[in-house]
Amino acid sequence: MIQNLIDGVLTGSYISLGAIGLTLVMHILRFANFSHAELLSLGAYAALVCDALVSALTPFLAVKLAPLSLTGALLIAILLSMVITGISAVLIDRLVFKRVREKGQELSMVFASFGMALVIRNVIGLIFGLSPELYSKDIAFAMVLSRDPFILVKPDQVFVLVAALILMFLLHLVLSRTTFGYALRAVAENPSLAQVNGVNLRRMITAVWLIGGGLAAVAGVFYGLSHQLIPVMGRDLVLPIFAATIVGGIGSVYGAVLGGFIVGIAGNLALVVLPSGYTPSVPFLLIIAVLIIRPHGLFGEARA
Amino acid sequence: MIGTISYLVFFATTASILAIAVLGLNLQWGNTGLFNGGVVAFFGAGAYGTLILGGTPQDGHIGGFDLFYPLALLGGMVIAGVMAWIVGLLTLRLRHDYLAIATFGVSVAFENLMRNAEWLAGGAKGVRGFERPLREALGDGFTYNLFFFAVVLLILIGVYVFLERLVASPFGRLLRAIREDEEAARSLGKNPARIRLVAFITGSVILGLAGGLYGTFYAFVSPQDVLPTLTFQIWAMLIVGGAGNNRGAIFGAFLIWAAWTASGWALSRFAPIEAQLYTGSIQFILIGSVIVGMLMWRPHGLLPERLVVSQRGKHPVAQQGD
Numbered sequence: 001m002i003q004n005l006i007d008g009v010l011t012g013s014y015i016s017l018g019a020i021g022l023t024l025v026m027h028i029l030r031f032a033n034f035s036h037a038e039l040l041s042l043g044a045y046a047a048l049v050c051d052a053l054v055s056a057l058t059p060f061l062a063v064k065l066a067p068l069s070l071t072g073a074l075l076i077a078i079l080l081s082m083v084i085t086g087i088s089a090v091l092i093d094r095l096v097f098k099r100v101r102e103k104g105q106e107l108s109m110v111f112a113s114f115g116m117a118l119v120i121r122n123v124i125g126l127i128f129g130l131s132p133e134l135y136s137k138d139i140a141f142a143m144v145l146s147r148d149p150f151i152l153v154k155p156d157q158v159f160v161l162v163a164a165l166i167l168m169f170l171l172h173l174v175l176s177r178t179t180f181g182y183a184l185r186a187v188a189e190n191p192s193l194a195q196v197n198g199v200n201l202r203r204m205i206t207a208v209w210l211i212g213g214g215l216a217a218v219a220g221v222f223y224g225l226s227h228q229l230i231p232v233m234g235r236d237l238v239l240p241i242f243a244a245t246i247v248g249g250i251g252s253v254y255g256a257v258l259g260g261f262i263v264g265i266a267g268n269l270a271l272v273v274l275p276s277g278y279t280p281s282v283p284f285l286l287i288i289a290v291l292i293i294r295p296h297g298l299f300g301e302a303r304a
Numbered sequence: 305m306i307g308t309i310s311y312l313v314f315f316a317t318t319a320s321i322l323a324i325a326v327l328g329l330n331l332q333w334g335n336t337g338l339f340n341g342g343v344v345a346f347f348g349a350g351a352y353g354t355l356i357l358g359g360t361p362q363d364g365h366i367g368g369f370d371l372f373y374p375l376a377l378l379g380g381m382v383i384a385g386v387m388a389w390i391v392g393l394l395t396l397r398l399r400h401d402y403l404a405i406a407t408f409g410v411s412v413a414f415e416n417l418m419r420n421a422e423w424l425a426g427g428a429k430g431v432r433g434f435e436r437p438l439r440e441a442l443g444d445g446f447t448y449n450l451f452f453f454a455v456v457l458l459i460l461i462g463v464y465v466f467l468e469r470l471v472a473s474p475f476g477r478l479l480r481a482i483r484e485d486e487e488a489a490r491s492l493g494k495n496p497a498r499i500r501l502v503a504f505i506t507g508s509v510i511l512g513l514a515g516g517l518y519g520t521f522y523a524f525v526s527p528q529d530v531l532p533t534l535t536f537q538i539w540a541m542l543i544v545g546g547a548g549n550n551r552g553a554i555f556g557a558f559l560i561w562a563a564w565t566a567s568g569w570a571l572s573r574f575a576p577i578e579a580q581l582y583t584g585s586i587q588f589i590l591i592g593s594v595i596v597g598m599l600m601w602r603p604h605g606l607l608p609e610r611l612v613v614s615q616r617g618k619h620p621v622a623q624q625g626d
Contacts, residue, residue, distance in 0.1 A: 118588045210434070
């Protein structure tokens with residue numbers, strides 16, 4: 001039970017990171033982006049490539065930072081991957097979503113994002129093959145935190161949680177303390193009024209994709225560290241991160257963080273009562289529960 | 305020769321069944337502007353419902369009620385409708401992305417439930433023990449397939465005529481009114497939420513009908529048949545054909561299904577052996593690109609919706625100028 005709770009918090013850390021970007025995009029561009037989870041795969045695979053490159057160029061970094069299984073090279077790879085994924089997200093928006101946005105209604109964007117999700121997922125499958133990949137071939141041994149109740153935690157998972165919390169705190173500082181953060185919130189509240197006040201809408205949209213893509217990359221790597229990399233990982237992640245945004249309330253960054261942890265914990269606690277095969281349905285049940293009890297989520301506001 | 309004809313009948317049957325599904329989606333998306341992200345769940349509910357209600361008793365899972373076939377098909381449609389009713393009730397009041405996400409969630413949960421719940425529908429092994437209606441009289445061969453095709457075609461025509469009438473009726477006008485301007489419709493005393501719910505359920509029931517026919521055609525359904533892939537395919541058909549236009553929906557269904565089967569055949573025939581494993585990936589990239597490309601360059605499809613102007617009055621300003 002307590003083990004499930006701890007695993008849930010750890011799962012929640014990468015779902016939250018994925019949900020933050022999604023909720024920002026959904027708030028500012030006003031469409032449910034079904035291809036957001038593919039940014040997580042993109043980031044995870046970009047980090048895999050960067051890790052190999054950095055390790056080859058600077059072998060002294062390819063040493064494990066004990067007790068973690070990750071290396072200095074992977075840490076640099078994560079930073080590189082954040083940049084690559086952020087830029088990819090901006091490019092996808094410029095090449096596809098922007099054009100659809102100018103042509104049609106909001107819901108055409110949802111269709112387009114479904115199409116993009118299929119394309120990205122399967123291109124990754126074509127490039128990297130359908131078999132799973134790992135960042136480190138070594139088995140990471142779990143530490144025994146306590147014997148009664150018996151609790152196991154992998155050092156990598158602790159790193160993932162701490163790193164995720166630090167990133168969220170940094171984002172909080174940016175959103176609440178800088179002019180940029182105010183501008184972002186202004187655009188989300190009322191795009192026209194924000195523009196009248198001299199906020200550059202195009203630049204804000206670019207910024208949202210950069211932030212969303214960057215956080216998605218980290219989330220993807222953390223997912224890869226906790227499980228393994230498969231090209232279809234986006235398919236398994238899309239519902240949990242959507243559930244996190246709905247539980248938290250669409251548009252609320254803090255809601256997305258809390259929602260991510262709730263989804264992660266609920267998924268792992270469900271293992272106590274349900275066979276593990278049903279885990280993929282848990283986010284859906286959460287969505288339904290939230291829609292019944294509090295349709296606009298924990299921190300969301302009603303908006304047409 | 306008979307092989308070709310036999311294949312054509314097989315192809316046309318599948319395409320017609322899918323066309324019925326596309327018509328159902330067209331009522332939701334094309335005419336009412338409701339985004340159904342879980343097409344496959346309602347399709348699957350129809351298929352599973354029909355086979356469980358109409359099949360012979362099986363060990364290990366419920367079902368085998370051995371109902372008279374039309375009743376079983378109707379039962380499948382009702383199950384799809386009830387699912388749509390629950391989802392619609394919860395989401396149609398909210399902003400539109402909720403419906404997209406919730407319906408997508410339904411499809412994930414539905415596939416997940418069917419894959420795991422052995423007691424319900426045989427789990428990953430699927431539903432067996434269904435006997436196609438009139439099989440004793442017509443056998444298993446070409447005659448049966450031809451007969452089944454004729455039935456499917458009749459149902460397709462029936463659904464088409466029904467939807468054309470519906471769209472031309474005051475109710476259809478109301479659907480378009482709500483799609484275009486909800487506030488205006490509300491100011492005329494209409495209840496958009498209820499009308500949307502009715503359209504969503506009707507569309508889902510048609511999706512369930514298509515699913516039921518699909519299950520009957522193969523006399524088998526398994527979780528493999530209710531993967532999200534089918535949702536993408538049915539959408540691609542509607543977007544390519546032209547949302548809002550029933551003829552476009554049918555045309556799109558045949559076109560995309562032909563392209564899908566042809567690309568699968570060409571890849572299996574001409575692609576190098578090493579690439580065979582990736583046939584599915586290549587097909588998905590193609591269908592994803594078709595969806596995105598259509599939205600970018602021809603958002604209204606090949607056969608766009610023809611907007612009806614009910615009264616062609618003179619433009620008031622132009623009149624003054626006369």
